[in-house]
Amino acid sequence: MTATPQPTSDPALVVVFENVRIGFDEGEILRGVSFDVRERETLVLLGETGTGKTLTLKIAAGLMLATSGKVSVLGEEVTGKTENELLEFRRKIGFVFQEGALFDSMTVGDNVAFRLREDRVDEAEVDQRVQEVLQFVELEHTAEQFPPELSGGMRRRVAIARALIDRPAIVLYDSPTAGLDPVTSQTIIALILRLRDVYGVTAMLATHRLQDGFALANFRFNPETKRVERNGTDRTGAPEKNHGATTRFLVYRDGGVYFEGSPEEVANSQDAYLKRFLV
Numbered sequence: 094m095t096a097t098p099q100p101t102s103d104p105a106l107v108v109v110f111e112n113v114r115i116g117f118d119e120g121e122i123l124r125g126v127s128f129d130v131r132e133r134e135t136l137v138l139l140g141e142t143g144t145g146k147t148l149t150l151k152i153a154a155g156l157m158l159a160t161s162g163k164v165s166v167l168g169e170e171v172t173g174k175t176e177n178e179l180l181e182f183r184r185k186i187g188f189v190f191q192e193g194a195l196f197d198s199m200t201v202g203d204n205v206a207f208r209l210r211e212d213r214v215d216e217a218e219v220d221q222r223v224q225e226v227l228q229f230v231e232l233e234h235t236a237e238q239f240p241p242e243l244s245g246g247m248r249r250r251v252a253i254a255r256a257l258i259d260r261p262a263i264v265l266y267d268s269p270t271a272g273l274d275p276v277t278s279q280t281i282i283a284l285i286l287r288l289r290d291v292y293g294v295t296a297m298l299a300t301h302r303l304q305d306g307f308a309l310a311n312f313r314f315n316p317e318t319k320r321v322e323r324n325g326t327d328r329t330g331a332p333e334k335n336h337g338a339t340t341r342f343l344v345y346r347d348g349g350v351y352f353e354g355s356p357e358e359v360a361n362s363q364d365a366y367l368k369r370f371l372v
């Protein structure tokens with residue numbers, strides 16, 4: 094008899110949730126959720142408010158522990174880690190919190206540097222790395238400003254810069270376009286595309302807008318032209334392959350996975366519940 098390969102031994106599986114449950118006094122929020130995220134994939138997590146999207150990202154990041162089930166991220170089993178091991182583990186993951194969650198009384202530069210200072214990284218290196226990530230989000234001129242002085246879109250970009258400071262292979266975005274107007278939302282999506290297509294970042298993105306997912310599926314960042322371009326289609330009319338970067342949708346409802354599928358499956362679906370997310 095041959096042994097069944099363990100999912101965590103496949104390096105292409107970046108996130109694996111197996112029958113994950115979490116609940117509080119008010120009741121169970123996730124009632125046995127299973128899914129995986131492969132390398133260079135973006136998993137778009139859709140669901141109405143309160144369905145557990147934020148909890149899912151926090152569990153994946155080791156910021157919160159599931160009540161039961163198994164969670165593996167980057168080949169490591171998150172469930173069962175000690176608090177010290179979790180501190181180490183969280184550095185490997187970029188987390189863009191809902192609303193950005195910046196410290197308003199600290200400069201942009203200090204916000205972005207926060208984790209490095211906690212780790213007592215040498216100040217010269219801190220300066221250099223802060224400049225590097227602020228340049229990536231095109232906000233290098235704001236290092237001395239305070240978050241309340243910036244627009245909502247700029248604050249969101251600072252939050253992304255802060256998530257990138259330890260050069261994570263995986264970034265978890267919690268509702269990155271929530272509360273932003275459509276044009277500003279596009280600049281955030283463009284940044285997410287750039288991270289995926291230039292640095293090969295694997296991602297999970299919680300949202301209540303299907304359009305965010307379609308934008309990730311239908312566009313790419315072209316490093317040669319330095320522009321966001323629409324993906325072409327092959328001879329069968331299917332979207333052309335974008336160097337292995339794929340987008341998949343996962344829809345939560347009533348504590349479980351209601352739907353899981355490709356952008357084409359979502360686009361062609363007549364399901365009334367899915368259509369709620371076309372806002």
Ligand SMILES: Nc1ncnc2c1ncn2[C@@H]1O[C@H](COP(=O)(O)OP(=O)(O)O)[C@@H](O)[C@H]1O
Nearest residue numbers: 117119122140141142143144145146147148149
């Ligand atoms: N720390 C907590 N303590 C108690 N209940 C919580 C906690 N975190 C989340 N919840 C509950 O779980 C529900 C789902 O939360 P959340 O993941 O934030 O949903 P979503 O991001 O999909 O809107 C919330 O409505 C809340 O009632």
Ligand SMILES: [Mg+2]
Nearest residue numbers: 146147191268
């Ligand atoms: Mg949320």
